[in-house]
Amino acid sequence: MPHIQITLVEGRSPDQKRRIAERITETMVEEAGTQQEGVSISFIEVPPTDFARAGVLATDKGKDKGKK
Numbered sequence: 001m002p003h004i005q006i007t008l009v010e011g012r013s014p015d016q017k018r019r020i021a022e023r024i025t026e027t028m029v030e031e032a033g034t035q036q037e038g039v040s041i042s043f044i045e046v047p048p049t050d051f052a053r054a055g056v057l058a059t060d061k062g063k064d065k066g067k068k
Helices: 014-032
Strands: 003-009 040-046
16 A cells, blocks of 8 residues: 655645645556555655755745855
8 A cells, every 4th residue: 555745846736736635546547456445645744944856945046156
């Protein structure tokens, strides 16, 4: 029974998360041969102040890098 954990910057609507969960579940059934009822998914949302990529906080993305 697979459990999939998705961490993302907060802001997705319940409808978006619903569609993501449905598609991931379908993929696990089709590709991993697991039963739909056995797939669980958790969404872990973090604020943009707590998420960074390539050394840049999500809140700073798009800001002028020359400013300090």
